[in-house]
Amino acid sequence: MEGVLWYVFASTRGGENRARILRAIDERPRNANQLAEDLDLDYTTVRHHLEVLEDNNVVESSGDDYGAVYLPTEQCRANWDTVEEVLGTVLEDDS
Numbered sequence: 001m002e003g004v005l006w007y008v009f010a011s012t013r014g015g016e017n018r019a020r021i022l023r024a025i026d027e028r029p030r031n032a033n034q035l036a037e038d039l040d041l042d043y044t045t046v047r048h049h050l051e052v053l054e055d056n057n058v059v060e061s062s063g064d065d066y067g068a069v070y071l072p073t074e075q076c077r078a079n080w081d082t083v084e085e086v087l088g089t090v091l092e093d094d095s
Helices: 002-010 015-027 032-039 043-055 074-078 080-093
Strands: 059-062 069-072
Touching: 002 015, 002 080, 015 032, 015 043, 015 059, 015 069, 015 080, 032 043, 043 059, 074 080
Parallel strands: none
Antiparallel strands: 059 069
8 A cells, every 4th residue: 555655646647636635535524526625626636636546545435426525445544654654745845
């Protein structure tokens, strides 16, 4: 999982937005529309990043497609120290 986290957040374009999304979801589970509004991102951009995060088992959805609420997976939670390290690096680099 450590390699996946570094890849998804630090080694690919869009990693900073994915980091912001995961931080927001960790604070409070939200749906894509809420994330787009809260993070001032385009809805389709948020959907794309959520798909990448889901495909890599970082977040999971609960509920219907449009209103689905996203939250970190158990595997992500089990590696939260690494998540914090990666997100800290990614979000700090662009400060």
